[in-house]
Amino acid sequence: MRYSRLKRRNRRRYTSMILLGLLLFLAVYIGSASAAGNFISRIVTSFLGSFTSTNQGEDDASVQAPNTQLTVPNKTDKTPNEGSSQKVTEQLDIAPFNLYAIQLGAFTNKENAEVAAKELQAKGGAGYILNDKYFRLLAMGYASEADAQKVKQQLEKEGIESQIYSISAPGVNMEITASADKVNSVKSAFSLWIDKTKALEGIVKNLDTSAISVEDARKDIEAMVGAFNSTLEQLKAYSATQESNHILAGLQELYQNSIESLNGIFAENVVDRVATSSKIKYTYIDMVYKYKQYMDKITSE
Structure with a gap:
């Protein structure tokens, strides 16, 4: 009987640790989205003007x-x-x-995506949510893939993960x-x-x-x-x-x-x-x- 009680206590402790771990992961994930929102203003408002696209339309021509x-x-x-x-x-x-968009997150929960979108908009990003299996948070779009790649690389230097999501007509x-x-x-x-x-x-x-x-x-x-x-x-x-x-x-x-x-x-x-x-x-x-x-x-x- 005592062994059974100890076993149940261990299970409860193990379950509690898993729940705590999930909560910590969620906090880190949302926090990283916030960090991206804070930084994207500098990327989208200053870095964008530091180059002039010379290959505008080249991607379309190859299709x-x-x-x-x-x-x-x-x-x-x-x-x-x-x-x-x-x-x-x-x-x-x-x-x-083709429009090459900077994606800062893909959420399974619409409410979380909307919170991150509002924060991003306050910093100058688009905060556009595109529902495509996931609720994708987009910061800006570019007609040139090269321009989008430059922004993505700059974000990586700052430790912020992003993806390029193509909207292809x-x-x-x-x-x-x-x-x-x-x-x-x-x-x-x-x-x-x-x-x-x-x-x-x-x-x-x-x-x-x-x-x-x-x-x-x-x-x-x-x-x-x-x-x-x-x-x-x-x-x-x-x-x-x-x-x-x-x-x-x-x-x-x-x-x-x-x-x-x-x-x-x-x-x-x-x-x-x-x-x-x-x-x-x-x-x-x-x-x-x-x-x-x-x-x-x-x-x-």
Whole structure:
């Protein structure tokens, strides 16, 4: 009987030690995420401006777009002046778009990820949570893998582990059949969105290195919203004269979401440089992720 009691006590002691060990591990893990959050501000706000990418777009060029043929039909226009427009067929080759994000943690618990994200945002990082089996905490995204690798290496020197998480939007070979003006407008809509969205990375670098002010950043983004609004109005006009088309409808939704996201950066009249930088970084990643979802959809249908 005494032996049994001793055995049960030993089991309790062993169980207590395991629980204590798990609690200590959790504390260290969360603490390391906090340390990363404190340091990432220096990495994302000062190191980013210490180099200029010379291989922007090289990674995309090496990837072959899938041979997916998509047609944007041109139904009979309801506008009298456009009723006799002759249809043309042209090819639009959209290259893959990869965003290489700095990942500071992968959480199984959403609440823990949100706590770490808020702390990171307070330090100037994106604090973007991407749910992909894990709740991935992303600090910033780069169109160039080389730029992301440089930041990752700098973090390693400071003893902070990070990973590069690629958000990959597929390319597509798209055949467009419509009136010439509509073909050109659709082509322009795709290239404009990609070019303007990539420009957010430059705005962040200039803002973080004090090359521009918060007000300058605001003006750049307002100009971007203006260009997006103009294109969105064209897309809406095309949708009004055609039957429902998933390519045009998706492109219109992409523009609408992008405009709302960009306007949200200054929705609270943000004047603080760090807070503004954090919001732009977050918006940059979010816009690219939504673009990936759009491209995944049109290449799978």
